[in-house]
Amino acid sequence: GTVERMTSPRTVSAFKEKGVLSINEFILAGDNLVSKCPTWSWESGEPSKRKSYLPQDKQFLMTRNVPCLRRAASIEEEYEAAGGEVLLDNEDNDGWLATHGKPKENKNDEDENLPSMETLEISKKETIQSIPSYFGEEEEEDIPDMAEFEDADNLIENDPATLQTTYLVAQEPDDDNILRTRTYDVSITYDKYYQTPRVWLTGYDESRMLLQPELVLEDVSQDHARKTVTIEDHPHLPGKHASVHPCRHGAVMKKIIDVLMSRGVEPEVDKYLFLFLKFVASVIPTIEYDYTMDFDLGSSSS
Amino acid sequence: MADQGTESILQFAPFQSAVDEGFWHRLSSLKLNKLGIDDSPIPITGFYAPCSHPHVSNHLTLVSESLPSESSEHFRPEIIRGNRNRCPVPGILYNTNTLEGFQSLDKQSLLRAEARKIWEDIRSGKVDEDNSVLLRFIVISFADLKNWSFHYWFAFPALILDPPATLVGLKPAAQWFSVEEAESVTAACNDWRNMCSTTDVPFFLVSISSNSAASIRHLVEFDACRKNGDKVLFGFYDPCHLPNNPGWPLRNYLWYISRRWSLEKVQFFCYRESRGFANLELSLVGEASISNSQDSRNDQNMPNAVGWEQNNRGRKAPRCISLAKTMDPTRLAISAA
Known part of the structure; x- marks a missing residue:
């Protein structure tokens, strides 16, 4: 927006002090993510939306066709019961850890205003049937009568070598059936105003038809749906996409960095996106994108 | 098998x-x-x-x-x-x-x-x-x-x-290769995928020499590999995840293989990855049997x-x-x- 245009890009590192990234650090961290987790690629996006401060071929990062086997809402209870997933041992428990794993008594007042039950109801219904994808209820009048075409076409290909698939929409993979599952294209852009990466979600239903962004919220931890996750224009792609709002990213990353440093680990800036994606996993716990980190986070000073 | x-x-x-x-x-x-x-x-x-x-x-x-x-x-x-x-x-x-x-x-x-x-x-x-x-x-x-x-x-x-190819056997690649071969195939596949010039080439050969050393080759090298006495499999990037079926790209590939080299038995390798790296548990190796009667028939008529x-x-x-x-x-x- 206007603010972004008026802010000059960060060029000096404030990674450890503020948990933010300069443009060059974003590219460095992105290169490292692509090399360690090759399901991620740099993309150039729509030419008309290119940012001049980023290289043409490194506008944003994307991983495609990421499975999401279960709705986040449906596993919330299990997570709560298990005490939640504690990613890093953080004493003051009010930052990025405050997600689904947060003990009940620490919930702040805002949480009570969330329409979480409503969303939960929808998701229970949706998981057992094929979702007619992108057609919202108010748009019924736009939907052409597909049955008409189907009868008219009725193309028959008798071929014994074509696998006849009977798909099953299910919550859990089952060895005996072909599982059809929701998939996501997950992208990471650079937010110039907040000077942090920003995550975007494009969802597809079980037959790879575009999901309404509202349905994407079913795959967001209920503490974040409609609050930190909003539906907005993607900076490099057409259409509305769900996005984790970056307003707290710097503070959360700063906290993670502080925890690491208190343990004598000096975090390296090219590992930023691994830490960041691990934090994002608490917002979208069932979207199985890759952020495998089987190496040191940084150099140990002890 | x-x-x-x-x-x-x-x-x-x-x-x-x-x-x-x-x-x-x-x-x-x-x-x-x-x-x-x-x-x-x-x-x-x-x-x-x-x-x-x-x-x-x-x-x-x-x-x-x-x-x-x-x-x-x-x-x-x-x-x-x-x-x-x-x-x-x-x-x-x-x-x-x-x-x-x-x-x-x-x-x-x-x-x-x-x-x-x-x-x-x-x-x-x-x-x-x-x-x-x-x-x-x-x-x-x-x-x-x-x-x-x-x-x-x-x-x-x-x-x-026509008649359709039949399946002689199909199993996870990890079970088909010996441990040494599997290691070498995995490394060779990752090299192929990491090279800018070959990473997006979807059909290739897996050539395994008698000392279990694998290399990934271009299709045109088939005759050379066979002459060496190497074990040769026809590999392809398989978009399919199913454990008992290869994906669609193998169809025209088999047709091409049978026409190009008149093979009746074709060992194929369905290359699949996990987190962006070769995974031989998900990848499959199979053997297809193609009736030789169709070679001459298919030559003239589409x-x-x-x-x-x-x-x-x-x-x-x-x-x-x-x-x-x-x-x-x-x-x-x-x-x-």
Whole structure:
């Protein structure tokens, strides 16, 4: 927006002090993510939306066709019961850890205003049937009568070598059936105003038809749906996409960095996106994108 | 390997399509700003990658870069090579001006015409130079720019082997190779995928020498590998995740192999990944038996072809997507107010 245009890009590192990234650090961290987790690629996006401060071929990062086997809402209870997933041992428990794993008594007042039950109801219904994808209820009048075409076409290909698939929409993979599952294209852009990466979600239903962004919220931890996750224009792609709002990213990353440093680990800036994606996993716990980190986070000073 | 006596027809899991919203946006602006009522077929590029997760197959995906840009001189999509997650596949788009035009397209003829290109590329040796032509595909569409809805249908033409190939055996690659071979194959595959010049080449040879050392070779090196006495498998990037079926790309590949080298038994390697690296538990090795009677028969007459995709209701019929929410200026104005 206007603010972004008026802010000059960060060029000096404030990674450890503020948990933010300069443009060059974003590219460095992105290169490292692509090399360690090759399901991620740099993309150039729509030419008309290119940012001049980023290289043409490194506008944003994307991983495609990421499975999401279960709705986040449906596993919330299990997570709560298990005490939640504690990613890093953080004493003051009010930052990025405050997600689904947060003990009940620490919930702040805002949480009570969330329409979480409503969303939960929808998701229970949706998981057992094929979702007619992108057609919202108010748009019924736009939907052409597909049955008409189907009868008219009725193309028959008798071929014994074509696998006849009977798909099953299910919550859990089952060895005996072909599982059809929701998939996501997950992208990471650079937010110039907040000077942090920003995550975007494009969802597809079980037959790879575009999901309404509202349905994407079913795959967001209920503490974040409609609050930190909003539906907005993607900076490099057409259409509305769900996005984790970056307003707290710097503070959360700063906290993670502080925890690491208190343990004598000096975090390296090219590992930023691994830490960041691990934090994002608490917002979208069932979207199985890759952020495998089987190496040191940084150099140990002890 | 399964018992020799229980050979079954080799069944291929159909390719699945996926279309980015950006593709329809670029098609709309091409239609409005450049093409007008010109409905000549448009060369497009689809992208795919090996399956990278045990639960989902990869798709043949169309993105906005699949279409030529409005300013491109030769009106062909500009392809950037060397992206491991985007192996380019040549396709053709028939976009009609009316819904009636869309419905009355002769789908059998279109499929046959595209299959003929594949068949001729096999005969002419073009496949030896660029094996992605084995994966040619068709999209027919009608872009309803008054209502911002798009009707479309994919076909992935596959030449039919008659009689069909039978499966002698199929198992996870990790069980088929010895431990030493598996290690070497994994390393060789990762090298192939990490090289800019080979990462998006979907068909290749796995050549294993007598000391269990594996190397990945280009298809044209088959005779040289065989002369060495190496064990040779025909590898391909398999978009399919199923444990008991290879994916669609193997169909035309087998046809090509049987025509090119007159083999009756073909050992194939369905290459699959996990988190972007070779995974031999998910990858499959199988042996197909191809009746030698069809070699001479197929030489002169074009074989039959199949390949129209099922829609999201599991029927052989078109799909439709409405993008009114993001394209219709009136609705955008209302939602912004």
